[in-house]
Amino acid sequence: MPLPAPYPREILHSRAIQMDGYLRADGLVDIDLHMTDRKPDEVVFADGRCLAAGDLLHDMALRLVVDQNLRIVDAIACIDASPYRVCPEATEVVRDVIGFTIGPGWSAMLKERFHGRKGCTHLTELLRPVATVAIQSLWRLRKGRAEPTDSGGRPQKIDSCYAYAASREVVKMRWPAHFREDDTD
Incomplete structure (x- = not known):
């Protein structure tokens, strides 16, 4: 729009x-x-x-x-x-x-x-x-390379911007194990 x-x-x-x-x-x-x-x-x-x-x-x-x-x-x-x-x-x-x-x-x-x-x-x-x-x-x-992760194996992109917030659809699709339904941050 x-x-x-x-x-x-x-x-x-x-x-x-x-x-x-x-x-x-x-x-x-x-x-x-x-x-x-x-x-x-x-x-x-x-x-x-x-x-x-x-x-x-x-x-x-x-x-x-x-x-x-x-x-x-x-x-x-x-x-x-x-x-x-x-x-x-x-x-x-x-x-x-x-x-x-x-x-x-x-x-x-x-x-x-x-x-x-x-x-x-x-x-x-x-x-x-x-x-x-x-x-x-x-x-x-860099396409095809492994995503950078933190020491716990969590992709570093998570929570790096609005779209990559742990509670958003993008994370749910790309990294379902790291998706948080009720993210209140």
């Missing part, structure tokens, strides 16, 4: 984010992230430059190369449009994620390494949801 019709309105800002995962010929996976921002009005920057209405305020891209265990083996970013001339210098900082594994602690690591003046706010915004894209990209490659 779509959103209801909005009250009459005018656009103030437009952001588009595209995230794609690609299997490379060498078995690694590229996660490409691209973000653009546009304003419907002319913008005059502090240095006097003028951005025409509808032109790109931000145009940023990032590529992470991961192995099938989600370890980052390479990272590169580019900034083709930004409000300040110094912004493209911030792209080198993304290389600091090389060697990290996307998984638990990802968000905390980003906050620690790229908070404030250490990094570009917008590139960091692109890095935050990369875990979901990377996991979804690896789905086909």
Whole structure:
């Protein structure tokens, strides 16, 4: 069901984010992230430059190369449009994620390494949801592998989101032994 019709309105800002995962010929996976921002009005920057209405305020891209265990083996970013001339210098900082594994602690690591003046706010915004894209990209490659379980043999996906709640139909179908009829959490 779509959103209801909005009250009459005018656009103030437009952001588009595209995230794609690609299997490379060498078995690694590229996660490409691209973000653009546009304003419907002319913008005059502090240095006097003028951005025409509808032109790109931000145009940023990032590529992470991961192995099938989600370890980052390479990272590169580019900034083709930004409000300040110094912004493209911030792209080198993304290389600091090389060697990290996307998984638990990802968000905390980003906050620690790229908070404030250490990094570009917008590139960091692109890095935050990369875990979901990377996991979804690896789905086909991991299909057929055993589900990760905790020490008691319970699939780790159970209770990880609304659909996987122990009392929901998805768990009843996939892991009937772990289904709980009266889950009150």
